[in-house]
Amino acid sequence: MKKLAVVIAGLLVLAGCSSVEPETVSYPVQTEENVQNSEQPKPTPEVTETESESVDAPIVREEEEVVQEDVQVSEPRKTETALPEPSEAPTVNAPIVEDVYELSYEIIEDDVCKLREVSAPRARWADVPASAFPLNTYGKTISSFGTTNVQVIYLEWEDLRGTQADYNYHVKELDIARNFLKVVSEGNFNLNPIHAPEWSLVEGSYKDFYTSDEYADATNKSQAHLQFLVDSFIEATDSTVDYTDVDVLFFAFPREEMVVQGNGMHIFGKGGLVTANTNEGTVVDIFSLGSRVYDHAYGNPGWSSFVHEFSHSLNMPDLRDWSDGKDQLRGDDFKLYLVNPMYGLDIMDVQGTGTQGLSGWMKWLQGWLDNSQVTCIDAATVDSEYYRLDQSNLMNADNEMLVVRLSETKALAIESRRWDSRFDLPVQNSRDGVIVYVVDATRGHAEGPLKLLSPRDVTKYLSQDGVWPDWRMLDVILFEGDSITYEGVTITAEHSEENGDIVLVSR
Numbered sequence: 001m002k003k004l005a006v007v008i009a010g011l012l013v014l015a016g017c018s019s020v021e022p023e024t025v026s027y028p029v030q031t032e033e034n035v036q037n038s039e040q041p042k043p044t045p046e047v048t049e050t051e052s053e054s055v056d057a058p059i060v061r062e063e064e065e066v067v068q069e070d071v072q073v074s075e076p077r078k079t080e081t082a083l084p085e086p087s088e089a090p091t092v093n094a095p096i097v098e099d100v101y102e103l104s105y106e107i108i109e110d111d112v113c114k115l116r117e118v119s120a121p122r123a124r125w126a127d128v129p130a131s132a133f134p135l136n137t138y139g140k141t142i143s144s145f146g147t148t149n150v151q152v153i154y155l156e157w158e159d160l161r162g163t164q165a166d167y168n169y170h171v172k173e174l175d176i177a178r179n180f181l182k183v184v185s186e187g188n189f190n191l192n193p194i195h196a197p198e199w200s201l202v203e204g205s206y207k208d209f210y211t212s213d214e215y216a217d218a219t220n221k222s223q224a225h226l227q228f229l230v231d232s233f234i235e236a237t238d239s240t241v242d243y244t245d246v247d248v249l250f251f252a253f254p255r256e257e258m259v260v261q262g263n264g265m266h267i268f269g270k271g272g273l274v275t276a277n278t279n280e281g282t283v284v285d286i287f288s289l290g291s292r293v294y295d296h297a298y299g300n301p302g303w304s305s306f307v308h309e310f311s312h313s314l315n316m317p318d319l320r321d322w323s324d325g326k327d328q329l330r331g332d333d334f335k336l337y338l339v340n341p342m343y344g345l346d347i348m349d350v351q352g353t354g355t356q357g358l359s360g361w362m363k364w365l366q367g368w369l370d371n372s373q374v375t376c377i378d379a380a381t382v383d384s385e386y387y388r389l390d391q392s393n394l395m396n397a398d399n400e401m402l403v404v405r406l407s408e409t410k411a412l413a414i415e416s417r418r419w420d421s422r423f424d425l426p427v428q429n430s431r432d433g434v435i436v437y438v439v440d441a442t443r444g445h446a447e448g449p450l451k452l453l454s455p456r457d458v459t460k461y462l463s464q465d466g467v468w469p470d471w472r473m474l475d476v477i478l479f480e481g482d483s484i485t486y487e488g489v490t491i492t493a494e495h496s497e498e499n500g501d502i503v504l505v506s507r
Helices: 032-037 120-124 164-184 223-237 302-312 323-328 360-366
Strands: 003-011 096-104 146-156 189-201 248-252 276-278 281-283 285-288 374-378 384-390 401-405 410-417 433-440 450-453 461-463 472-474 483-486 489-497 500-506
Touching: 096 384, 146 164, 146 223, 164 189, 164 248, 164 302, 189 223, 223 276, 285 302, 360 401, 360 410, 384 401, 384 410, 401 500, 410 489, 410 500, 433 483, 433 489, 433 500
Parallel strands: 146 189, 146 248, 248 285, 374 401
Antiparallel strands: 003 096, 276 281, 384 500, 401 410, 410 433, 433 450, 461 472, 483 489, 489 500
């Protein structure tokens, strides 16, 4: 195997000065029983909005129980340094420690690691989004590359008027969505929001257009209702909005009262059930936000809700696991590690978390990660090898994912993650380190095809008191010294740097 000796110089940062012991903060690991019997706090949102005359807004910022018997776990991590705001990071004098690693590189072709999907949903329905290779392009109406024009139209009624703050809110959220998609696509995809300059008046009362969560998705049952909405909205705007070269429609509503319930309206073009027929042509991918998003105290971020739903138009699957009746788990029966096995680390699992990202596997499947940015190795040939990973949100980095092929249908994917102030909410426990997840090509859309592994116990959670919108986080980050063993392959987080990590793969 080709190897290269590389000297890695790292800073061991101490709190205060080099002569003072670093301050640590203990974090409790909550048991499943505690999680189920605790009432979720309802924090007051820190951000308040005021009326503004400017439309420019700066970016602030879900099978059976998881099979873990073959996974060897470390002792619970006793302490964890609280995550500082980027602007408050201390400047200290710290010693330099040099470690020498012989870095290894792939010796098999990337295609060997591109597992071919054999899931039951994919076999049953041609239009099911892909969770393994090849990318399913059946009915795909939006290209994963180039520019997609999103026409944003602002709608109001006599009894529900839009405000400048409402307008600014949608501008801001779509701008964050644009930046997020640019980063995770490695610059390959450009979302281009085109904002109508003013609110358009819709005839009647806003109450005539009320849409429950059950009817917000385009199905045979909801088709007539949603077509009525879309026809009414186009009628109110066709004379003032130029729909030429529009790929996607986005309806923006005032937030004071409920028009659409839940996360919003999502009409995917490949269904062909509902269409927007304008003077300039037909648009088939149509979205809005809903009341759950607009309610900042308990809702999902608007931009991430849109990105999740819109990404289905790119044929990305839901990574949550609703198989075997787990979609019915509610209340005290709810277990994040079962229903949301990528919780907080892939936006296609669940979009309402403190941290947001898109897994390297989903990026690779879309074609956004080039083969040269993925290191592919076979478990059968592993001895004891070091690999360096660039943190996943560094666009066009050299090596963003390490894939260890276990079989024709299963692999381990390893990534380096960092808290990102552009997209993540402040969290109490560090999210900087290595993640390891299983890719299972026998499981597809809404069957949990990707599942995070934990160096401690994935059935337990990190307490995130006061963190909106959910106080539970899966305890899955590998910090320096942490390791996971799965099906005879051990992944160890050996060394952490500012923009990446070195991992040891052994068996």
